[in-house]
Amino acid sequence: MAANMYRVGDCVYFETSSTSPYQIRRIEELNKTASGNVEAKVMCFYRRRDLPNPLIQLADKHQMAQSEDSPVAMKLKKICLKTPIGEEQAAQAVLDPAIVAMEEESSELPGTDGLAPKQRHQAKHRELFLSRHVETLPATHIRGKCSVTLLNETESLLSYLNKDDAFFYCLVFDPSQKTLLADKGEIRVGSRYQTEVTNLLKEGEEDARNSEELETLVWTPEHGLTDRQIDQFLVVSRSVGTFARALDCSSSVKQPSLHMSAAAASRDITLFHAMDTLHKSGYSIETALSSLVPASGPVLCRDEMEEWSASEANLFEEALDKYGKDFVDIRQDFLPWKTLKNLVEYYYMWKTTDRYVQQKRVKAVEAESKLKQVYIPNYNKPNPALITNNNAGTNGKGTVLNGGTNGTAAIAPTVCASCQVTNSSQWYTWGPQHLQYRLCGTCWQYWKKYGGLKTAGVFGESEGEACRGARTGEEGALSASHRPHRCTVLNCAKEFKLRAHLARHVATAHGGCEGARPVMKTRAAFFLRASPFTRLARRLVRALRRPRHHARSPFSPINLHQVKHEFTVAMAGVGGADMRAMGAVAGLAPGSGKVRVRGAVGAVAVRLATAHGSAAPRAQEWLLLTPKDRMPVPEHVAFPKPPKAPDGSLMYERVLSRAEIEARRGETPTLAPVTQALKRRAYDDINGLDRGVSSASAAPPPAKRPNKHPAPMQRPSREQYAAMCARAQATGQPLPAHVFAHVNGKPTSLSGRGGRRHVISWMDAPDDLYYRATETAKAARRALSCGELRRGARAPWRAMRPPAGPPVLPALKGTGNAGANTGTGSAPLQLVILD
Amino acid sequence: MAMQPHSKKRVCYYYDSDIGNYYYGQGHPMKPHRIRMTHNLLLNYGLYRKMEIYRPHKATADEMTKFHSDDYIRFLRSIRPDNMSEYNKQMQRFNVGEDCPVFDGLYEFCQLSAGGSVAAAVKLNKQASEICINWGGGLHHAKKSEASGFCYVNDIVLGILELLKYHQRVLYIDIDVHHGDGVEEAFYTTDRVMTVSFHKYGEYFPGTGDLRDIGAGKGKYYAVNIPLRDGMDDESYESIFVPIISKVMETFQPSAVVLQCGADSLTGDRLGCFNLTVRGHGRCVELVKRFGLPFLLVGGGGYTIRNVSRCWTYETSVALGVEIANELPYNDYFEYFGPDFKLHISPSNMSNQNTTEYLDKIKNRLFENLRMLPHAPGVQVQAIPEDAVNDESEDEDKIDKDERLPQSEKDKRITGDGELSDSEDEGEGGRRDNRSYRAPQRKRPRLDKDNNAKDDVKPEDNKEDVKNVSNLEEPKKEIPPNA
Numbered sequence A: 001m002a003a004n005m006y007r008v009g010d011c012v013y014f015e016t017s018s019t020s021p022y023q024i025r026r027i028e029e030l031n032k033t034a035s036g037n038v039e040a041k042v043m044c045f046y047r048r049r050d051l052p053n054p055l056i057q058l059a060d061k062h063q064m065a066q067s068e069d070s071p072v073a074m075k076l077k078k079i080c081l082k083t084p085i086g087e088e089q090a091a092q093a094v095l096d097p098a099i100v101a102m103e104e105e106s107s108e109l110p111g112t113d114g115l116a117p118k119q120r121h122q123a124k125h126r127e128l129f130l131s132r133h134v135e136t137l138p139a140t141h142i143r144g145k146c147s148v149t150l151l152n153e154t155e156s157l158l159s160y161l162n163k164d165d166a167f168f169y170c171l172v173f174d175p176s177q178k179t180l181l182a183d184k185g186e187i188r189v190g191s192r193y194q195t196e197v198t199n200l201l202k203e204g205e206e207d208a209r210n211s212e213e214l215e216t217l218v219w220t221p222e223h224g225l226t227d228r229q230i231d232q233f234l235v236v237s238r239s240v241g242t243f244a245r246a247l248d249c250s251s252s253v254k255q256p257s258l259h260m261s262a263a264a265a266s267r268d269i270t271l272f273h274a275m276d277t278l279h280k281s282g283y284s285i286e287t288a289l290s291s292l293v294p295a296s297g298p299v300l301c302r303d304e305m306e307e308w309s310a311s312e313a314n315l316f317e318e319a320l321d322k323y324g325k326d327f328v329d330i331r332q333d334f335l336p337w338k339t340l341k342n343l344v345e346y347y348y349m350w351k352t353t354d355r356y357v358q359q360k361r362v363k364a365v366e367a368e369s370k371l372k373q374v375y376i377p378n379y380n381k382p383n384p385a386l387i388t389n390n391n392a393g394t395n396g397k398g399t400v401l402n403g404g405t406n407g408t409a410a411i412a413p414t415v416c417a418s419c420q421v422t423n424s425s426q427w428y429t430w431g432p433q434h435l436q437y438r439l440c441g442t443c444w445q446y447w448k449k450y451g452g453l454k455t456a457g458v459f460g461e462s463e464g465e466a467c468r469g470a471r472t473g474e475e476g477a478l479s480a481s482h483r484p485h486r487c488t489v490l491n492c493a494k495e496f497k498l499r500a501h502l503a504r505h506v507a508t509a510h511g512g513c514e515g516a517r518p519v520m521k522t523r524a525a526f527f528l529r530a531s532p533f534t535r536l537a538r539r540l541v542r543a544l545r546r547p548r549h550h551a552r553s554p555f556s557p558i559n560l561h562q563v564k565h566e567f568t569v570a571m572a573g574v575g576g577a578d579m580r581a582m583g584a585v586a587g588l589a590p591g592s593g594k595v596r597v598r599g600a601v602g603a604v605a606v607r608l609a610t611a612h613g614s615a616a617p618r619a620q621e622w623l624l625l626t627p628k629d630r631m632p633v634p635e636h637v638a639f640p641k642p643p644k645a646p647d648g649s650l651m652y653e654r655v656l657s658r659a660e661i662e663a664r665r666g667e668t669p670t671l672a673p674v675t676q677a678l679k680r681r682a683y684d685d686i687n688g689l690d691r692g693v694s695s696a697s698a699a700p701p702p703a704k705r706p707n708k709h710p711a712p713m714q715r716p717s718r719e720q721y722a723a724m725c726a727r728a729q730a731t732g733q734p735l736p737a738h739v740f741a742h743v744n745g746k747p748t749s750l751s752g753r754g755g756r757r758h759v760i761s762w763m764d765a766p767d768d769l770y771y772r773a774t775e776t777a778k779a780a781r782r783a784l785s786c787g788e789l790r791r792g793a794r795a796p797w798r799a800m801r802p803p804a805g806p807p808v809l810p811a812l813k814g815t816g817n818a819g820a821n822t823g824t825g826s827a828p829l830q831l832v833i834l835d
Numbered sequence B: 001m002a003m004q005p006h007s008k009k010r011v012c013y014y015y016d017s018d019i020g021n022y023y024y025g026q027g028h029p030m031k032p033h034r035i036r037m038t039h040n041l042l043l044n045y046g047l048y049r050k051m052e053i054y055r056p057h058k059a060t061a062d063e064m065t066k067f068h069s070d071d072y073i074r075f076l077r078s079i080r081p082d083n084m085s086e087y088n089k090q091m092q093r094f095n096v097g098e099d100c101p102v103f104d105g106l107y108e109f110c111q112l113s114a115g116g117s118v119a120a121a122v123k124l125n126k127q128a129s130e131i132c133i134n135w136g137g138g139l140h141h142a143k144k145s146e147a148s149g150f151c152y153v154n155d156i157v158l159g160i161l162e163l164l165k166y167h168q169r170v171l172y173i174d175i176d177v178h179h180g181d182g183v184e185e186a187f188y189t190t191d192r193v194m195t196v197s198f199h200k201y202g203e204y205f206p207g208t209g210d211l212r213d214i215g216a217g218k219g220k221y222y223a224v225n226i227p228l229r230d231g232m233d234d235e236s237y238e239s240i241f242v243p244i245i246s247k248v249m250e251t252f253q254p255s256a257v258v259l260q261c262g263a264d265s266l267t268g269d270r271l272g273c274f275n276l277t278v279r280g281h282g283r284c285v286e287l288v289k290r291f292g293l294p295f296l297l298v299g300g301g302g303y304t305i306r307n308v309s310r311c312w313t314y315e316t317s318v319a320l321g322v323e324i325a326n327e328l329p330y331n332d333y334f335e336y337f338g339p340d341f342k343l344h345i346s347p348s349n350m351s352n353q354n355t356t357e358y359l360d361k362i363k364n365r366l367f368e369n370l371r372m373l374p375h376a377p378g379v380q381v382q383a384i385p386e387d388a389v390n391d392e393s394e395d396e397d398k399i400d401k402d403e404r405l406p407q408s409e410k411d412k413r414i415t416g417d418g419e420l421s422d423s424e425d426e427g428e429g430g431r432r433d434n435r436s437y438r439a440p441q442r443k444r445p446r447l448d449k450d451n452n453a454k455d456d457v458k459p460e461d462n463k464e465d466v467k468n469v470s471n472l473e474e475p476k477k478e479i480p481p482n483a
């Protein structure tokens, strides 16, 4: 019970995606929404794997600096700690020779001495980076508690490794600035900060201080009175007060009953006054009594509470309502005859009244939406990555093939990609689908919680690195240890040198049903705007003369150096005029890449008319714009605007999750799913992965080969996406780099900064598609002339008429957006590389 | 109201009836009103009549510049809400504006808070009192030329400076949930003031207070920081407080103690993250009081004001050595204490992130540091060899009662300590247990012995400290009145 009770302040695992590790968050607030769900406002902790690489290196160095007291370390500490570290400073830190030297000395986390390499590897999974980033997540996504504590130097990392769900942090990460800083203040040293210390008085020296000047005695326990006597005197003073109220006209109005007078006379002010009186009377009850009833009449002590009239009280409440507790304003505008002190004193007393209590009750009801804790039962739904009996058949086969890395078809059992164990009650698919990695139950849990594999092994720190490794492997293409990659699909078993080739093979040869199919959203959707030079280069350079080839294999690298070289050579003898000519051929506006502004039709007409010497057409009817309401209405609107909501916003249809689409596709073989997929995704579908999953379980099971198409590995949340974009913009590279690396005609390398990437906002970008050509489609393509094909690529919305025999290309005629489907021309830019 | 047999002391209490009406501003968590709430509780609990009650003077600029820079104090004196706009630059420079807003009567508020602590220190110096309380003080974040963390004028530093006239070494202990950075910084380079702060560390205001911050120059090893994590409960707190303070007393041998009782370390504090109850918090007062040194208690943080006033009321009763009922007496602010209207509060079920292992490691590291202090000459001395032997044989674990010895020792070194000796038993019945350091030779050896041997010499006695706790816990009734 207690384990499932989550309180504000707890650190918890959140599952925002079933196929990526949990996110670690600290609950800052729990709020009940109108619909009765509980939302958690949480603060983000980041894992090492979530940080950009340079920052991780920096973090490591900071750690070293902490662990050593060498001057170098101190220096580094200063660099790291004093200022938020930007990329440049990070670079600086790296460049500092002293630091580099230090780095060579040791490059381990502190406290790792004596740790086995494996432990060292695992310790990295326990390090988090605090951030001030706050987000809101549904509380139902909580998957258990963990603890995150600031690493103390006395602790060894082992103490974290030995405990489940224990994490530490040292540094604070700012995701928007991409900085790390230590959350450590500094005690400053210098005469501006320390005090001058008083000297001890010398023997016989007298302190000039005189207590009488520093204080006034208002009560001393050194009196001859007993407790009882004091109590009695207090009662007497209250009685006097009650009587005084009876005599006082204003009081008798306010306190019509004796009880009320007595209550008023019992307030603390009367008691304090009584004590003061006793003290002033030298603790003689007799004297004190007589001073309570001087000749002028019994003493009446009233505090603010009593002093205020009912109308003043009303004014005050009204003012509180209007200004809140801004007493300066309240005084100015409502109660100028009171002092600020009057107001404050009254306020704190007013808080004890029924009126306030009632008000508070109302507030308390409102505040009920703010929860202190929430009960979240254990989450029992199986993770979609769990290999169940349902798909065991396919997997079993896959396993067989998978086992024979060296070509033998021996039946090998499933092997955990992390611990190599072959026996496990549960297996999970892990990593890019086509690679068919499996994790045993334990390792899967470990991965979900700690974001890495137990052993560093071949896959590096995480599946992310596994991917990265694949990429570098591809670029280097020669790492000796590289095993051939084998297609795991039934009856195929083709081998590929590079993982990317395998990925392409899987996508093209086994893509499932023909036609467009949604793939994951790219991390950054963008389009490439070719600069004039790029376009020129495309024309001129031999390597680029096979546009169809490159369009079809966007993965195969283009040697940019060669391109550059050839382009330079080709351009060498070319003068400006020639270039312009070439530009014209290339479809460029002469001399510049800019589109010429010709002005409105009317203006052009006037210009033309004037040029021909005729009078400017004044009011030619055909020059007037047709009023909107008289515009001809098209017979068929391809994309009718959705209906408007009362607030004027357009109401889009709910977008189906992929599972739903699939389910629906199974029912009705129409193109509808495609259009659906092309629409915007609702936020829920992006973020609430598990919701999609659960709805899938309600829907009929996916009809065919669910494992075949590459599933989204990590669909970034909106925040992650924004962070990635910001990162990409700031550094000019990391994020889309892998997409770029394989894109034909990478523009930047040609003209330096000629081509620009335009990052389309996440929500506006169309979903990515790839088109798998079937034999028929290919045949149809072959029937097209090169020119037609090109035209089609450039104008994908235009329907293509095949020459004769082959039927209309289905995907092309389907929807206006099918452009992305052609797989040629501009389309490859939106292809995702699932490495 | 039963008296605890042991520990009746002469207590002076400083309060100005205006203090509750200073108002930091709308939504500001710091509410001086809590001091008035405490005061009214004290009256109605009948504790008021057992103390000397003083209205402090308003500290003058001259007094405040004993620590603070002249221009900073001049600034505080001139700034008002209605002339703020003329002071933009200075406000930035002195960090006044956001956390530390300009409010009506700001300077007076500082004067009262500082005036109380200074007057209290003078009182202690004159030995006119054994324990002084200023709940309006304790503003431990204020720096020499800078306001910080709701604090403008550091009354603690001013009080300690006053104490240093008569005391060679003054110990400052801070149990606010925040690091006592202002006091630590002020005395960072001196060996005459040791600052010991227990606080939440890590992603927490003010960001200082790392275990490794130990002082500088002559003051190296004279700053002691105990970085803690969320959820400290009574038990854990005591398990680290007792050994550390005992060791500090033993090695540093102060002749006066200032305890900052920030109540934001209580469970359920609006800004805090510990899980202490009023009892656990008050335990610290009790433990420090046991050492019998001139003792200045100041307030500090505390942002759930009903609990703050509960806490300080209880701690006043502890200082007085008077037991008070759990049932709160009726008073002007009674409704604040609903729904239970009890003095004591229960801890929450929040988890305690401070493992025993963690606390042990911290403690051991601090012990190592404390060992670096120059040992007072002849500390281990006078004493009790026979007893020690006996005890040891009986129960090895009990070792390490050492704290006391040294104190007595150091008493001797206090200049002008002649006066000290007579101050002891003002209150009736108090004398039995003042094992105080101040009557140097006679009593101390005795006390220490009763249940433990005191070979403080052993460097590796750390583990026994836990035992130590239990020793301290027992009120020492069996002490022979005179030695």
Ligand SMILES: [Zn+2]
Pocket: A416, A417, A418, A419, A420, A421, A439, A440, A441, A442, A443, A444
């Ligand atoms: Zn495994």
Ligand SMILES: [Zn+2]
Pocket: A487, A488, A489, A492, A493, A494, A505, A506, A509, A510
């Ligand atoms: Zn294949």
Ligand SMILES: [Zn+2]
Pocket: B176, B177, B178, B262, B264, B300, B301, B302
């Ligand atoms: Zn505090």
